[in-house]
Amino acid sequence: MSASIAPRLRRLRRTPALRAMVREARLSVDDLIWPVFLCDGTGVTQEVPSMPGVIRRSVDLTVAAAAEARDAGIRCICLFPYTDFALRTDLCEEAWNPENLTNRAIRAIRAEVPDMAVMTDVALDPYNAKGHDGIVRDGEIVNDESVAALVRMAMAQAEAGADILGPSDMMDGRIAAIREALEGAGYIHVSIMSYAAKYASAFYGPFRDAVGASGALTGDKKTYQLDPANADEGLRCVARDLDEGADMVMVKPGMPYLDICRRVKDSFEVPTFAYQVSGEYAMIRAAAGNGWIDGERAMMESLMAFRRAGCDGVLTYFAPEAARLIRAGWE
Incomplete structure (x- = not known):
């Protein structure tokens, strides 16, 4: 063949069959973890205005939602409570x-939907009068006292039957302390998915509305969450958490930090997840609601981006909708 003949790379894009044959990344329902918000009461739903389509559910309706998610092929849900002020x-x-709320929901799901993996959030902000992920003393988020509280929280969740603990607080040493406590109490099968590289992001606003932390928060979280400018520091945090006993690691937020996802996966070769956070979800929903983008296509493209970046899975509020499309043969 003459060296002057230019390659025609479009040949393999010509038909759906050819595109499917050479597709490098694939999105499966197994890759989806569904974050679910809890509220008190029975038969109660509450809209989250800044997250169109997302609701808080009472424990009984959360159990029903878990069963529906299971039937759609989703294997794991993650629980976040809206705690009475x-x-x-x-x-x-x-x-x-x-x-x-969380511990009651764990037990209820375990009893009614035993094949659903239940993940929890281990952070103090839904319970903290000042809205922080750690205990505040004289304006400082104190580390070691917060870790002791987080251990007690994690142990209560393990006792309730949680499969995966998700420490999201970014306190130093909390993974080692939680792992040691779990091992000492015989909870050797409980997994830890560490929010290992969690950044002090502007994309968390709607989530704080959903758990009621927005109005309570005093100051910001920059003294414990990562600086968005720092990639190498994120990798050091991941390395530390793995050394301390994390089974899986998470990058949060998601799409603005795909470079971190790729570096984590390439550097450590461990199960790596991302959280498509509330602000990312809300932007896609809002743009779609205004007719500015095709919402379904943007949703699926965003989820595929995580897989392409090396993630093994993604926490996303789109999980039920995405699962439906995947099972219907979305291309």
Whole structure:
């Protein structure tokens, strides 16, 4: 063949069959983790205005939603509570109450939908009167006292039957402390998915509305969450959490940090996840709602981006809708 003949790369894009044959990344329902918001009561749903299509559910309706998700092929849900403000204190005691919203939901799902993996959030912000992920003393988010509280919270969730603990607080040393406590109490099968590279991002706003932390938050979280400018520091945090006993790691937010996802996967070759956070979800929903983009195509493209970047899975509020499209043969 003459060296002057230019390659025609479009040949393999010509038909759906050819495109499918050479597709490098694939998106499966197994890749989806569905974050679900809890509220008190029975038969209760509450809209989250800044997250169109997302609702809080009482425990009974969360169990029903878990069953529907299971039937759609989703294997894992992650629970986030909207805690009554009367129960939010400076020391966050409600976080390890065996009868708090999260622990009741874990037990209920375990009983009714036993084949659904249940992941939890391990952070104090839904229970903290000041809205922070750690305990606040004289304006400082104190590390070691916060870790002790997080351990108590994690143990209560393990006792309730959680499959995966998701420490999202970014306190130093919390993975080692939680892992040691789990091992000491015989919870050797409980997995930890560490929010290992969690950035101090502007994309969390709607989530804070969903769990009621927006109005409570005093100051910001820059002293414990990562600087968005720092990639190498993110990798150091991942390395530390793996050394301390994390089974899986997460990058948060998602799409603005795909470079971090790729570096984590390439550097450590461990199960790597991303959280497509509330702000990312809300932007796609809002643009689609205004007719500016094709919402379904943007959703699926965004999820494929995580797989292309090396993620093994993604936490996304789009999970039920994406699962439906995947099972219908979306291309």
